[in-house]
Amino acid sequence: MRQIKIGLIGFGTIGSAVYNGLKKNGSILSSNLGAKVVLKSLCDKDRSVFKRHKINKKLIKNNAYEIINDPSIDIIIELIGGIKPAKDFIIQSLKNKKYVITANKALLSDDKKEIFKVARDNGVAVFFEASVLAGVPVIKVLCESLIANSIKSIKGIINGTSNYILSSMHEKGISFKAALKEAQDKGYAERNYSLDVDGHDSAHKLAILSSLAFSCDIKPKDIYVEGISNISNHDVMFAKELGYCIKLLAVARSYKDSVEVRVQPVLLPKKHMLSNVNEAYNAVYFKADLAQDIFLYGQGAGGSSTCSGVLSDVAEAVDCILAKSPLNAHQADVFSGPKKKIRQVSEVESSYYVRFMAVDAPGVLAKISGILAKHKVSISSVMQKARNRVKAVPIIMLTHQVKDVDLNKAIKEIGRQKIIMSRSVVIKMEKEG
Amino acid sequence: MRQIKIGLIGFGTIGSAVYNGLKKNGSILSSNLGAKVVLKSLCDKDRSVFKRHKINKKLIKNNAYEIINDPSIDIIIELIGGIKPAKDFIIQSLKNKKYVITANKALLSDDKKEIFKVARDNGVAVFFEASVLAGVPVIKVLCESLIANSIKSIKGIINGTSNYILSSMHEKGISFKAALKEAQDKGYAERNYSLDVDGHDSAHKLAILSSLAFSCDIKPKDIYVEGISNISNHDVMFAKELGYCIKLLAVARSYKDSVEVRVQPVLLPKKHMLSNVNEAYNAVYFKADLAQDIFLYGQGAGGSSTCSGVLSDVAEAVDCILAKSPLNAHQADVFSGPKKKIRQVSEVESSYYVRFMAVDAPGVLAKISGILAKHKVSISSVMQKARNRVKAVPIIMLTHQVKDVDLNKAIKEIGRQKIIMSRSVVIKMEKEG
Incomplete structure (x- = not known):
C-alpha cells in the first residue's frame, strides 16, 4: 500500500484535534483510500503544546520550512490561521508542488484568487472544506454536488457564537449581555467575541461561499455587514409572538447582472428550516435551479468537526496524488470569473x-x-x-x-x-x- | 476542450429531465469541468416520448446495445429502473470499460456487490448519487465528506409520499386515507403507492446507505420494515398533543459487532430536526464520531432534483476519465467488508x-x-x-x-x-x- 506523507503546521485546538483524529481513525481513512496516510512532521511556534499531548519527538520540527521543504512530504495542512505567515507557508508549499489543506477563512476570503493561481501554475491544488463550517460539507456540496446547477441564493447561519446568543435570547427572553455571558461561560464565545457578534466572521465565510457559487472573487469588504449587539430582547420576544425568530443571517443572491451579499440580523418565519437551527449549530440553505432546495446542518466549528473536514480534504488530495493529477482543477479558475456588480442593500x-x-x-x-x-x-x-x-x-x-x-x-x-x-x-x- | 460523450438509456420522467437539464445547464457543467459534455445517443422502448420532447432524430437509437457497444461513448446513464434488463445493460457497459451512472435503487440495493466487482475488474466505476434522495447529496457526503469517520447512526425520512401523508395527518388531523387521496391528487403518490407507504422504497435506500456506512452488504431483506397504512389520525393527534410527530423513519445504527437496520413509523420529539421535515421533503441525519451531527434536507425526488444528482455523477465520471483512473476506487471494496450480524428489532x-x-x-x-x-x-x-x-x-x-x-x-x-x-x-x- 502506497504511503502518503503529511506535514502539519499549527498545533493549537484544531491542529491537535487533527492529530488525534488521525491517530484514532487513520486506519479507516487509509483503508477507504487504498493508501496509507502517515503524519510525518509537525510544528508550532509554542513548543509546550507537544509535551501536553505527549508527541513523539521525532515528529516535531523546529520551523515550518523544515516541513515545507521536505521533498518526501506530499500534503501540507496549514492550521495556524491569520494572514502572516500562513500565506507565505501556503505559497511556498504550492511552489514545492505539494497539495495544501487549510481551514484559514480569513486568508482565503481575501487572497483566494492569488493562492489558487499559484496552485494551478504548479499543477497542484488547495483544499479548504474546513474553512467554512468545519466538517459540515458546504464547500464539497456547492462545488461538486451542485456543479451542474445555477445557484440562485445561499442563506446561512454561519457563526455559532451569535447563533447561541440569539437562541438563548429567544428561548429565555434574556438580554444580549446576559446571553453573551452565558455563551462565554459555556465556551461558545471567546473573550474577544467581536469578530463573531459583529458579523465579520460570517462575512469571511460568505465571501468564500458566494465566490464559489457565482464564479467570481467576492471579498469581505464587498459584503454589507451588521452585527447583533444592538438587538434587544424586547424585539426578540415581540418577533417570537408574531411567529418569527431573529437570526444573524448571511445571504448571497444572484441577479441577472449583479449579486447581493450581506450579513445582518433578520426576522425569519418560525417554520423556516433555518429557524430551527439553535444553540451553537450552523446551517446553510442553498437554492439552485435543478436541485432546488439543499439544506445542510451541523456543528460547523470545534476541533472534532474541523478534523473531519480536514481529513475529507486529505482524502481528496490523496485521490489527486494517486491519479497524478490535480482533480477539480476547475477550482483554480472559479475565482477568476468576470467581476460581478454588487447590489447595494438599499437597492433591494x-x-x-x-x-x-x-x-x-x-x-x-x-x-x-x-x-x-x-x-x-x-x-x-x-x-x-x-x-x-x-x-x-x-x-x-x-x-x-x-x-x-x-x-x-x-x-x-x-x-x-x-x-x-x-x-x-x-x-x-x-x-x- | 476535450469532448466526453454520454449515452442515455431510458427517457421517462427522469430521463427527459436529465436531457432537459443538460440542455439548459450543460455549458455550466462543461465550463466547471474543463471538458465538453456531449449527449451523443439515447433510447427508450417507448419511442413516442421522443416526439413529445422534439428530440433530434440523430440522437435516437433503436436499442440500448447500439449505445452500450458504441466505442466513442465514455459514460452510460441508466434510467430505466427495475432489475431486468437494467442489470444486463449496466454489466455490459462496465465490461465495455464505460463509466456507469444509475439512479436504480432497487437494483443496487440487492446486487451492489456484484455490480461493483465488475466495475473494479474492468478499471471503471459506477456512480449512483441519485439512487438515494435524488439531488440531495447523501451518497457523496457519506462516502467522501465522512470518509475518515466512524458512522454511529443514520436516521432518515427517505420516502416523500409517506412523509407527505404523515405531515398532512399531523397538520390537518385527517385520516390516512384522506391524506393518501390528497397526495395522489397533488401528484406526490402514484396510483400504485404500496412500495412507498409500506416502507419498502425506504428499505431499498436504507440498504444502500447502511452498506456504505458500515462497509458491508446489507440487503433489503435484512431490514425490518413496517409501513404507515395502519397509523390512525387519533394517534397522530395524541402524539402531537404530547409534543411529538409520527414519522416513517429509516434507521441504521452500528454496535460493536452488529448493526440495527429498520424502517418503521416512530414518535419523534417536535424539536428534532427530522420533525421539521414536512410535505414531500426528504432528509437524512448522520451521527459520526468526528463530524458529530450532519443533517441534509431537500426535495429528494422528482425529475429536476434527480437530474442534479445524475449530473454531479457525470462530473465525477469526467474527472475519472480526464485523470485516466477510476477515483474513489475504494468504493469497489466497500460492499465486500465482513458480513455484519443484524440485530433483531426485539433485541433493542x-x-x-x-x-x-x-x-x-x-x-x-x-x-x-x-x-x-x-x-x-x-x-x-x-x-x-x-x-x-x-x-x-x-x-x-x-x-x-x-x-x-x-x-x-x-x-x-x-x-x-x-x-x-x-x-x-x-x-x-x-x-x-
Missing part, C-alpha cells in the same frame, strides 16, 4: 419589522400610520403593547415590500415627532427564496 | 407510545398499570381522554426504556382483559443519537 426591496416607542395617547397610531402612508410604506400587521409604569408604549409594525429609501424617510420623519420617545428599531424580514 | 430496548381503548369505569387505570408493572414496564406519562357518546376511552401511555419481549407480554395480557374494547396500539419512540 424588502419587508421590515419596525418598533416605535411612543407616548400612550390617543391619535398616536393615526399619526404614525399617516406618515408611513405618505412615504408609500404599507403595513401588513400592527401590534400595540400596553406597558406598566412607563409612559412609552411599543408599537410594532410589519411592513409589506417597501423601498429602503422610502422607509428611511418615513422613519426619520416619525422620529422627529414629539410623540416618539426613543430611537425606532428597524429589522429586515427575510423573504422566501 | 426502547421507549414506546401505547394506546389502550378501555371502558370508562373506575379501576381501569389501576388494572392496566398493575399488569404493566408486573412485566417491568414503567411509565413516564399518562394521558386519559374523555370521549363523547362512546363507551371506550383512549388511555395513552409513554413508557420508559423497556425490553420488547416484556412489553409484548404486558400488551397481550392487557388485551385479554374485559375492560379492553379494541386492539391496543404500540408505536416505538425514537431515542436520541
Whole structure:
C-alpha cells in the first residue's frame, strides 16, 4: 500500500484535534483510500503544546520550512490561521508542488484568487472544506454536488457564537449581555467575541461561499455587514409572538447582472428550516435551479468537526496524488470569473419589522400610520403593547415590500415627532427564496 | 476542450429531465469541468416520448446495445429502473470499460456487490448519487465528506409520499386515507403507492446507505420494515398533543459487532430536526464520531432534483476519465467488508407510545398499570381522554426504556382483559443519537 506523507503546521485546538483524529481513525481513512496516510512532521511556534499531548519527538520540527521543504512530504495542512505567515507557508508549499489543506477563512476570503493561481501554475491544488463550517460539507456540496446547477441564493447561519446568543435570547427572553455571558461561560464565545457578534466572521465565510457559487472573487469588504449587539430582547420576544425568530443571517443572491451579499440580523418565519437551527449549530440553505432546495446542518466549528473536514480534504488530495493529477482543477479558475456588480442593500426591496416607542395617547397610531402612508410604506400587521409604569408604549409594525429609501424617510420623519420617545428599531424580514 | 460523450438509456420522467437539464445547464457543467459534455445517443422502448420532447432524430437509437457497444461513448446513464434488463445493460457497459451512472435503487440495493466487482475488474466505476434522495447529496457526503469517520447512526425520512401523508395527518388531523387521496391528487403518490407507504422504497435506500456506512452488504431483506397504512389520525393527534410527530423513519445504527437496520413509523420529539421535515421533503441525519451531527434536507425526488444528482455523477465520471483512473476506487471494496450480524428489532430496548381503548369505569387505570408493572414496564406519562357518546376511552401511555419481549407480554395480557374494547396500539419512540 502506497504511503502518503503529511506535514502539519499549527498545533493549537484544531491542529491537535487533527492529530488525534488521525491517530484514532487513520486506519479507516487509509483503508477507504487504498493508501496509507502517515503524519510525518509537525510544528508550532509554542513548543509546550507537544509535551501536553505527549508527541513523539521525532515528529516535531523546529520551523515550518523544515516541513515545507521536505521533498518526501506530499500534503501540507496549514492550521495556524491569520494572514502572516500562513500565506507565505501556503505559497511556498504550492511552489514545492505539494497539495495544501487549510481551514484559514480569513486568508482565503481575501487572497483566494492569488493562492489558487499559484496552485494551478504548479499543477497542484488547495483544499479548504474546513474553512467554512468545519466538517459540515458546504464547500464539497456547492462545488461538486451542485456543479451542474445555477445557484440562485445561499442563506446561512454561519457563526455559532451569535447563533447561541440569539437562541438563548429567544428561548429565555434574556438580554444580549446576559446571553453573551452565558455563551462565554459555556465556551461558545471567546473573550474577544467581536469578530463573531459583529458579523465579520460570517462575512469571511460568505465571501468564500458566494465566490464559489457565482464564479467570481467576492471579498469581505464587498459584503454589507451588521452585527447583533444592538438587538434587544424586547424585539426578540415581540418577533417570537408574531411567529418569527431573529437570526444573524448571511445571504448571497444572484441577479441577472449583479449579486447581493450581506450579513445582518433578520426576522425569519418560525417554520423556516433555518429557524430551527439553535444553540451553537450552523446551517446553510442553498437554492439552485435543478436541485432546488439543499439544506445542510451541523456543528460547523470545534476541533472534532474541523478534523473531519480536514481529513475529507486529505482524502481528496490523496485521490489527486494517486491519479497524478490535480482533480477539480476547475477550482483554480472559479475565482477568476468576470467581476460581478454588487447590489447595494438599499437597492433591494424588502419587508421590515419596525418598533416605535411612543407616548400612550390617543391619535398616536393615526399619526404614525399617516406618515408611513405618505412615504408609500404599507403595513401588513400592527401590534400595540400596553406597558406598566412607563409612559412609552411599543408599537410594532410589519411592513409589506417597501423601498429602503422610502422607509428611511418615513422613519426619520416619525422620529422627529414629539410623540416618539426613543430611537425606532428597524429589522429586515427575510423573504422566501 | 476535450469532448466526453454520454449515452442515455431510458427517457421517462427522469430521463427527459436529465436531457432537459443538460440542455439548459450543460455549458455550466462543461465550463466547471474543463471538458465538453456531449449527449451523443439515447433510447427508450417507448419511442413516442421522443416526439413529445422534439428530440433530434440523430440522437435516437433503436436499442440500448447500439449505445452500450458504441466505442466513442465514455459514460452510460441508466434510467430505466427495475432489475431486468437494467442489470444486463449496466454489466455490459462496465465490461465495455464505460463509466456507469444509475439512479436504480432497487437494483443496487440487492446486487451492489456484484455490480461493483465488475466495475473494479474492468478499471471503471459506477456512480449512483441519485439512487438515494435524488439531488440531495447523501451518497457523496457519506462516502467522501465522512470518509475518515466512524458512522454511529443514520436516521432518515427517505420516502416523500409517506412523509407527505404523515405531515398532512399531523397538520390537518385527517385520516390516512384522506391524506393518501390528497397526495395522489397533488401528484406526490402514484396510483400504485404500496412500495412507498409500506416502507419498502425506504428499505431499498436504507440498504444502500447502511452498506456504505458500515462497509458491508446489507440487503433489503435484512431490514425490518413496517409501513404507515395502519397509523390512525387519533394517534397522530395524541402524539402531537404530547409534543411529538409520527414519522416513517429509516434507521441504521452500528454496535460493536452488529448493526440495527429498520424502517418503521416512530414518535419523534417536535424539536428534532427530522420533525421539521414536512410535505414531500426528504432528509437524512448522520451521527459520526468526528463530524458529530450532519443533517441534509431537500426535495429528494422528482425529475429536476434527480437530474442534479445524475449530473454531479457525470462530473465525477469526467474527472475519472480526464485523470485516466477510476477515483474513489475504494468504493469497489466497500460492499465486500465482513458480513455484519443484524440485530433483531426485539433485541433493542426502547421507549414506546401505547394506546389502550378501555371502558370508562373506575379501576381501569389501576388494572392496566398493575399488569404493566408486573412485566417491568414503567411509565413516564399518562394521558386519559374523555370521549363523547362512546363507551371506550383512549388511555395513552409513554413508557420508559423497556425490553420488547416484556412489553409484548404486558400488551397481550392487557388485551385479554374485559375492560379492553379494541386492539391496543404500540408505536416505538425514537431515542436520541
